[in-house]
Amino acid sequence: MNKSLIYGLLLSILMVIAPHAEHLPLWVSGLCAGLLLWRTWLTYGDKALPKRWLLMLVTFAGTAGIIFNYHTMFGREAGVTLLVMLATLKLMELRKPRDAMVLVYLACFIIITNFFYSQSIPTALYLLASLTVIVTTWVHLQAESIALRPRMRIAAVLLLQALPLTLILFILFPRVQGPLWGLPQDAYASTGLDDRMSPGSLSRLGLSEEVAFRVSYNGKPPRRDQMYWRGPVLWYFDGRTWTPGRTTLTYPPDFTDLGQPIDYVVTLEPHNKTWLFTLDVPDKLTIPAIISSDFQVLNRAPVHARMRYAARSNLVYHANVRESERQLQRALQLPRQFNPRAQQLAAEWRAGSKDDETLVNTALRYFSKQGFVYTLQPPLLGSNSVDDFLFNAKQGFCEHYASAFVFLMRAANVPARVVTGYLGGEYNSVGNYYIVRQSDAHAWAEVWLAGQGWVRVDPTGVIAPGRLESGLSAAVSDSAALPFMERNPPQWMRDLRFNLDTLANQWNQWVLGYDSERQFAFLTRLGMESVTWQKMALNMSAGLGAVIALFSLFMLRHLFVRRPDKVQAAWLRVCGRLARAGLPRAAHEGAQDYADRVAAAHPALAANIRDLAARYSALRYGSHGGESVRQEFLQRVRAFKI
Amino acid sequence: MACAHFFHQQYGRNALRPYQQIMSPNLNNVIRQAEQVILGKPLQIRFALACLLARGHLLIEDLPGVGKTTLAHVLARTLGLQFQRIQFTSDLLPADILGVSVFQRPSTDARAGEFKFHPGPIFAQMILADEINRATPKAQSALLEAMEEQQVTIEGTTRPLPSPFFVIATQNPAYQIGTFALPESQLDRFLMRIQMGYPDAHAERGLLSGVDRRKIVAQLSPQMESSELLALQKRAREIFVSPALLDYVQAILRYTREAARYTHGLSPRAGLALLSCARAWALLDSRDAVTPEDVQAVVPGVVSHRLQATGEFSRQNSAVLVRELIEAVAIP
Structure with a gap:
């Protein structure tokens, strides 16, 4: 071989x-x-x-x-x-x-x-x-x-010819909903938020460039520091790690005094967990999902495939103003054996505050006055992690602040919980949507205040207001630790990244996400009425037939159109050579007449030119000039010397 | 003689694709025999044969006594065709050409009182219509209609003419006294018009010194059956014409229509005539495909009586006109 x-x-x-x-x-x-x-x-x-x-x-x-x-x-x-x-x-x-x-x-x-x-x-x-x-x-x-280069050309032409067929098949092949067309469940590797938070878990995510989801707003987007994408809510603290704790009975949340509605569409990358991300509290969703009593939006099954949903959220709200006693008790859970200094501090604040709201403000003031630093690379903390952080290290990422804050609140007998999710996002001006990356992961706190319900408090905003307004790079002092693209890259690079992401988004939406629903919508927009799979199959066969017929016509075109004649070109070259030798052929002169004239003028050429003329006439005007005859003639023309 | 220029290139050339099944040896004999009788006129013989093979009719225009009648006689004898000669005069009637029905007397026949048709001289395979422009238009058109239809209708009965059917008409130059010039539409019925021309000195010497031509003609033996002639006519129709050649013929037609020097351009029928003659010419040259040279060779015969020059060119010799036409059209 x-x-x-x-x-x-x-x-x-x-x-x-x-x-x-x-x-x-x-x-x-x-x-x-x-x-x-x-x-x-x-x-x-x-x-x-x-x-x-x-x-x-x-x-x-x-x-x-x-x-x-x-x-x-x-x-x-x-x-x-x-x-x-x-x-x-x-x-x-x-x-x-x-x-x-x-x-x-x-x-x-x-x-x-x-x-x-x-x-x-x-x-x-x-x-x-x-x-x-x-x-x-x-x-x-x-x-x-066939040599390599023509071989590659043939392959390229074959693939190009397959393109229209591929397009027709792609657009019209009836999509069936069901496992047959879906990919296996473990198709996607995933990184993302976890339902456990310990010091360092979010700062690790801060280094990841991966896209968590993309959002496009219908209408004016909210301010950046209002884009709190709620994810898992953490209730239980064991002194080091926050977890959701035991699941309690879910009852529908109670939202009152809603205002400032925002409509948006989220395209969520698969993360293999059930939660969906929404701004604050959603009151409308296009997909069936559960809203738990602590306002987590949960999908019925883990999100294994890219998913698209529209939602409406309210940025002004009162949530669960009347909270169940059991829930409030959960929000006060505390491992009393750890962090004595923090507990003591909280007790002092409690004594000096007339109500919970004052206490919250005292705590925030404390964070802003005591020289805390926001950093991606916090020092390691001991077993009394909150004490260590509050009184020694004073350096931390959002999870440290959220954790310490909730700990202090609980110690001061204010119901509080940790909420994780994403904050902000990067605006893609090319595609007019926001990209939320893993590096936008964030943790904040919610406290329950009598008469106001659950209120969001973000201690990070006190220490590094830039984190809320313009993202991670503005907030951390040691930007060298950040991934390259998070440290203010040049504009062209930013544009390039936006363009690439827009492309990827389109690809996701229209190629990978082209399911039966999209197919129906697309075909309806193309003018097909009451789309059925029979109609699609019919159109598909017709389209394929038409393309194949077109190609066949193209390939058989030599039956209708004469090829540019190599034989004649060769003959004209012979005439050109003789013309330079002083014997031009008159335009009306037939090949054999010309040959006779040349033969008379140059007897040495007689046999040669007569032979060429006879062959030319036979090829151009005769009925049976095979390829070998053609080649023979062309070769003789090349060999023709004056 | 304008045709001579083409003739010299055409005649005696090595055939492009000689193959003997096309050119029957008998046809060669016909040519050879005719050339022995009609001295110095090989091109005219070939034109006449091409016209015959293309199933058209021939008009010979020249002075009396240059051998028009002899040519017709020789062809008829050598091809073995029934021959009739009709001398056209100013008092010739259509019935003199087509034939008449004559009432039979009762006594001579079992059945009483019946008309019997006596076919005229037109019922022959080869007709020589001599001095056709001396007859009245009425008589002329009787002949021309028969030529066109290859059948005659007399008193309601249609009678077919024999096959092959070939008319050679001669006419005196129009300027001679006592002529009714054929209108263009009737000239068009003739596939070719040729001129005999005076023989050259060498040929004339042979004529003057030789035996009486009529005696020689009487002694000629047929070289061909009429069935063979029909087969050759069929073969001529099957000669291959390439798209490139059709381009050339179209270019010629287009030129005559666009150039200012002609009163009107050539008709599509003229184009078809050009093609069928070129095919016959290629057959005479033992080739199975038509080349531009074949077309150029037959252009003088086919085109000259169909094309009229306008004002300033009208005095030119028709041969010059044709040569200019050929030289003006490039072979595509």
């Missing part, structure tokens, strides 16, 4: 399995790399392929290893691993064109499996490049005589 064909197949397989290396077991990646290198070496040195029994041994050992690894041969992970390994092993028994064909199809199939793991634009582009390599190899397999 042709060496360069084998290299093409090696490259094809390498390109489609390389992205899998990230999540395959290390030994499988190693085995595949070894096999590819071995095959390359064998090809390079013209060596014989390994014996069949050896391959059988490796195959069985590998399969056993996979079963041992995953405890199954089926399912996504095990299946993909097996496929990747077998495809690589197939390279080792590449003997007949049939084997090469199998490899080409296998490579195409492995392309699809890559989309189980990532569906981003770069992945799609990379796999398109892989497909080009595969098709180029396939063209080589079909026609060995």
Whole structure:
């Protein structure tokens, strides 16, 4: 078998399995790399392929290893691993064109499996490049005589021709809702908020550039420091870590005195948890979700796929003014054995305050006056973490402040709780929406005041007001610790990032998120009335038929249109040469008349020119000039010398 | 003789794609035999044959006594065709050409009183219509209609003419006394119009010194069956014409319509005539495809009687006019 064909197949397989290396077991990646290198070496040195029994041994050992690894041969992970390994092993028994064909199809199939793991634009582009390599190899397999460059051109043309068909299939292929078309549940890796908060957990998120969700507002967006995206609410503190605590009976929350409604649409990236993010308290949602008694919005199932919902929130509200006694008791829970100094401080404040509101203000004043620093890299804290933070370190990230504040409130007998979520977001002027990243994660406090219900108090805002108004980079003093893009990057880079994110957003919305609902909406907008899958199928067949018919017409065009005539061009070159030699052909002069005239003037040329003229006449005016006759004529013209 | 220029290039050239199944050896014999009788006029013989193969009719225009009649006689004899000659005079009537129905006397026949049709001289395979422009238009049109339809209708009965059917008409130059010039529309019925011209000195010497032509003609033997002639006519129609050549023919037609020097351009029928003659010419040259040279060769015969020059060019010789036409149109 042709060496360069084998290299093409090696490259094809390498390109489609390389992205899998990230999540395959290390030994499988190693085995595949070894096999590819071995095959390359064998090809390079013209060596014989390994014996069949050896391959059988490796195959069985590998399969056993996979079963041992995953405890199954089926399912996504095990299946993909097996496929990747077998495809690589197939390279080792590449003997007949049939084997090469199998490899080409296998490579195409492995392309699809890559989309189980990532569906981003770069992945799609990379796999398109892989497909080009595969098709180029396939063209080589079909026609060995074609050189690399024309082969690539043929592959590119083939892929371009497939484009309209792909578009028609994409738009019109009936989408069925259900697991058949969905991806496996563990399709997405995720980072994001946790329902546990301990010192350092949010500051770690502060380093992550990943998008948590995107928001577009219908109408005027609220002020940036009003964009509190509520996530998990934490009630229980064990002295170091905050957790939601025991779930209590949920009862509907009670919102009164609502005002300043804001409408917006959130596109949430999957985070494998149930909570949905909304501004403060939502009173309308387009999807069925539960609003718990502590105003968490919870999806019915963990969010495994990108999700889109519209909501209306009120930024002015009174929430649960009449709170249940049980809930208030939960909001006063405190591990009394820790942090004695903080408890003492709280007791002092309690004594000196006439009501809870004054006490809250005292606490905030304390934070602003005592030289606290907002930093991404706080020092480690001891077992009395709140004491340590309040009286020694005085450096911390939002979780430290929220935690300390709620601790102090509870110690002073004010019901309080920690709320985590996101604050603010970055405005993308290109796509007119806000990007909320993991680095926007935030923690704040809520206290319950008699007559006002639950009131948000953000101690971070006292220490680093910039964090609320313009984001993390304005707030932290040690910006070197921040990811590059969070430290004021140049404008062009910012624009580029906005453009890329807009593109990614469009891709998410229109390509990945093109489900049956969107399809119906889109087709209705295109003018299809009462969309049914039968109609879609009919339109799809008609569209495919039309495209194929168009291509056929294009390919058969030589039946209708004459090709620019090489034969005539060659003859005109002959005439041109003779004209320079002083014997121009008159425009009306037939080939053979001209040949006779030339022959009379230059007897030496007679035989040659008569032959050329006779061949030209036969080709141009005769009925049976085959390709070989053409080539013969063209060659004689090239050889024609005066 | 304008045609001679083309003739010299055409005649005796190595065939492009010779293949003998097209050119029957008998046709060669016909040509050879005719050339032995009509001295120094090979091109005219070929024109006449091309016209015959293209299933058209031939008009020969020249002075009396230059061999028009002899040419017709020779072709009829060598091709083995029934021959009739009609001498056109000013008192010729259509019935003299087509035939008449004569009342039969009762005594001579079993049935009483019946008309019997006596076919005229038109019922032959080859007709020589001599001095056609001496007859009245009425008689002329009787002949021309028969030529066109290849059938005649007399007293309500349609009678087909034999096949092949070939008319060679001769006419005296228009300036001679006692002529009724054929109108353009009737000239168009003739596929070709050629001129005989005086023989060159060498040929004339041969004529003067040789035996009486009429005796020779009487001794000629047919070289071909009429069925073979029909087959050759069919073959001529099947000669290949490439798109490039059609472009050329169209260019010629377009030129005659656009150039200011002609009163009116050539009709599509003239284009078809050009093509069928060029096909026959290619067949005579033993080729299976038409080349621009074939077209150029037949242009003088096909075009000259269909094209009239306007004012300032009208005095030019028609041969000059045709040569200018050929030289003005580039071969695409």
